[in-house]
Amino acid sequence: MSEQLSxxxxxxxxxxxxxxxxxxxxxxxxxxxxxxxxTLKRPKRALxxxxxxxxxxxxxxxxxxxxxxxxxxxxxxxxxxxxHPDVTLxxxxxxxxxxxxxxAAVNLPYGGAKGGIRVDPKKLSPQELEKVTRRYTSExxxxxxxxxxxxxxxxxxxxxxxxWMMDTYSMNVGGTATGVVTGKPLHLGxxxxxxxxxxxxxxxxxxxxxxxxxxxxxxxxxxxxxxxNVGSVAAELFAExxxxxxxxxxxxxxxxxxxxxxxxxxxxxxxxxxxxxFKAGGDIVPNEDFWNTPCDILIxxxxxxxxxxxxxxxxxxxxxxxxxxxxxxxxxxxxxAERGVLVVPDVICNAGGVTxxxxxxxxxxxxxxxxxxxxxxxxxxxxxxxxxxxxxxxxKHKITLRTATYAVACERILMARQERGLYP
Numbered sequence: 311m312s313e314q315l316s317x318x319x320x321x322x323x324x325x326x327x328x329x330x331x332x333x334x335x336x337x338x339x340x341x342x343x344x345x346x347x348x349t350l351k352r353p354k355r356a357l358x359x360x361x362x363x364x365x366x367x368x369x370x371x372x373x374x375x376x377x378x379x380x381x382x383x384x385x386x387x388x389x390x391x392x393x394h395p396d397v398t399l400x401x402x403x404x405x406x407x408x409x410x411x412x413x414a415a416v417n418l419p420y421g422g423a424k425g426g427i428r429v430d431p432k433k434l435s436p437q438e439l440e441k442v443t444r445r446y447t448s449e450x451x452x453x454x455x456x457x458x459x460x461x462x463x464x465x466x467x468x469x470x471x472x473x474w475m476m477d478t479y480s481m482n483v484g485g486t487a488t489g490v491v492t493g494k495p496l497h498l499g500x501x502x503x504x505x506x507x508x509x510x511x512x513x514x515x516x517x518x519x520x521x522x523x524x525x526x527x528x529x530x531x532x533x534x535x536x537x538x539n540v541g542s543v544a545a546e547l548f549a550e551x552x553x554x555x556x557x558x559x560x561x562x563x564x565x566x567x568x569x570x571x572x573x574x575x576x577x578x579x580x581x582x583x584x585x586x587x588f589k590a591g592g593d594i595v596p597n598e599d600f601w602n603t604p605c606d607i608l609i610x611x612x613x614x615x616x617x618x619x620x621x622x623x624x625x626x627x628x629x630x631x632x633x634x635x636x637x638x639x640x641x642x643x644x645x646x647a648e649r650g651v652l653v654v655p656d657v658i659c660n661a662g663g664v665t666x667x668x669x670x671x672x673x674x675x676x677x678x679x680x681x682x683x684x685x686x687x688x689x690x691x692x693x694x695x696x697x698x699x700x701x702x703x704x705x706k707h708k709i710t711l712r713t714a715t716y717a718v719a720c721e722r723i724l725m726a727r728q729e730r731g732l733y734p
Contacts, residue, residue, distance in 0.1 A: 325404030325614050331640045336716040339707060343724040350410070350720060353403055354421075355379040359449035361427060363441040373442060377425040377450040379459055380406035383726040386457055387423030388413055388664060390464025390493075391471070393442075397426035404614070408635050409664070412657040414719035416696040418668045423459050425450065431466050443471050447478040454479065456489035456675075462667050463493040465613070469505075473498055489674040492667035501670035503685035504663075508633070509543025510686065511662020512609065514693045515654050516544070516631045517551065522701070523629060523652060525606065528552030531568075533605040533627070535559045536612030537580050540633040540660065542573075544609055549573050557603040559612075560585045564600045567592030601625055610637035611660075617642045625651070632656035647710055655712040657719065658697055665692050 320327035333350050340347065361373040376399055379387040389409040402424045410422025427446055431439055453459055463472055472491045476498060479490045488499035496502065503510075520527055530553040534541045537560040545555045554570030562584025565571065572591055579587045586594055595603075602624040610616050611633025617625075622642035630646065630653040632638060638646070638653060646653055666689055673679045680688075704714035 320400065324400060325636055326400045326407075328615070328636055328639055329404045329407045332712065332716055333720070335713050336720055339709070339713070339717040340720060340724065343721060343728065346724040346727050347720075349381065349383075349724065349727050350407070353378050353380045353406060354382060355453065356399065356403065357450060357453055358399065359446065361429075361442055361446045361449060363438060363445055365438055366435050373427050373429045373446075375425070375427040375446045375449060376402045377453060377459070377461075378402045378406040378423060379453065380422040380424075381410040381723060381727075382421035382423075382459075383723055383730060384414060384421055385419040386421065387454075387459035388418075388420035388462070388667065389422055389424040390462045391424075391446075391467050391475075392426040392465035393429050393431045393467055393471075394426065394465050395428060395430040397428045401614070402426050405635055408657055410723060411716060411719040412661050412664060414722040415657050415700065415715050416661045416665055416692055417722065418664065420460075420664070420668065423461075424464075425461055426464075439471075440474055443474045444478045447475045448482060451479055451482050454490060456487055456671075460489065460667075460671060461491045462663070469493055469495045469500060472500075489671055492670040494670070499670070499674045501666055501673055501679070501685065502682040503689065504666045504670060505539060506543045507666035507685075507689060508540045508660050508663035509545075510547065510689065511665065511693050512540065512544040512611070512631050512633045512659055513547035513551075514662070514690050515659045515697050516548070516607065516609075516629070518694060518697055519629055519631070519652060519654050520607070525629065529554065530607055531556045531605040532607045532609065533557035533559075533600065533603050534609045534611060534633075535600060535616060535637075536610065536634060537577075537585055538611070540663075541609060541611035542577050542580065544611065544631070544633060546573055546577065548607075553607070556605055557600055558585045559597060559600045562586045564595050564597050565592040566595050566599070566603055568604070607631060609633050612637070615639055619645055622646050622649075622651075627651060630654070632659045635660065643710070643712060653710065653712060654697075655715050658693075658700060658711075658715050661696070662689055662693060665689055 359375045406424035413420035472494045494500040557566045563586040601621040608627035614636035617638040619641040622645040
């Protein structure tokens with residue numbers, strides 16, 4: 311008899327509950343492989359660590375950290391590290407599971423993992439941030455490594471934090487191990503194109519989806535929630551293609567301009583003051599009004615669980631591009647499908663980041679690095695091939711792109727599990 315893990319009690323719209331619902335929906339399309347489906351419903355390994363550091367004032371502070379390896383049947387674990395005051399074990403479990411699906415959907419030789427620390431990095435000094443990073447890396451060092459589990463940046467983490475992680479791991483193993491993390495600075499083995507890769511993937515899949523829908527990007531109205539590396543890069547690429555960015559929301563608020571926001575001015579201001587700092591460029595509106603702003607394409611690129619059933623009823627978008635992980639709850643998925651709104655799911659739409667992370671990992675092992683044009687050509691080809699295969703699967707079974715993505719990914723994962731067998 312199989313039982314769910316006892317250390318979480320997922321609700322329907324919680325991250326882990328959402329993931330489990332997505333897996334349940336794909337079971338009818340797995341055929342004989344369905345006997346292995348419980349493999350997908352529990353992480354392989356979950357590590358909870360205490361992260362104590364000495365603060366600048368001499369006091370001792372403790373933070374809770376996590377690293378979850380969901381499934382490694384197809385290769386080493388791969389997934390980011392987030393620093394956020396709301397990080398929980400359940401959230402990290404779900405994010406690791408989505409990484410399993412994502413890497414399989416684009417057919418990368420990885421499994422899924424994720425990590426995080428429950429901390430507000432904005433309240434730490436640079437010295438304290440480095441201490442937290444290094445202590446956390448030492449604590450999870452027993453399960454990460456270039457051939458076992460490769461972290462990367464995520465919410466509130468960046469190339470500098472990856473450099474500290476790489477250095478800490480390297481010092482502990484007695485040799486420079488550039489391949490232990492991706493998203494590093496260029497001069498430490500990082501890859502060109504990595505910073506913009508996730509946003510570029512959103513654009514590439516969105517461009518193809520719009521083409522299939524017969525939607526002209528020139529003049530198309532786009533609303534973007536989340537304006538970090540993913541949302542802002544995707545917005546800039548769509549604007550270059552002739553679209554109008556009519557609404558943007560970040561942690562500071564929401565700004566709307568039906569004629570299109572001037573991104574050349576908005577992006578630099580948002581980096582320091584948030585989007586509401588661009589008062590002269592549009593109207594500041596209540597955050598909930600973002601969801602009923604007239605638009606053709608909606609890009610949720612913030613955190614999970616943002617596109618609820620109520621908001622799914624409000625949106626005027628015909629195309630949703632999931633730049634964030636798990637932004638749409640299952641009930642909203644159903645409502646959007648009933649309304650004829652096409653959703654390009656996160657596990658393919660935002661897979662550009664992990665794809666270029668894979669390129670970085672490969673380049674580190676070979677010590678041979680590609681130029682940015684080659685990176686983008688390879689990225690676009692992998693994303694387009696993956697999306698086209700998924701779209702064909704959706705058409706064949708008359709299912710949504712999300713269910714088709716899970717069908718393709720889960721078949722690959724469970725086939726690997728079946729062929730490897732169980733040891734001992």
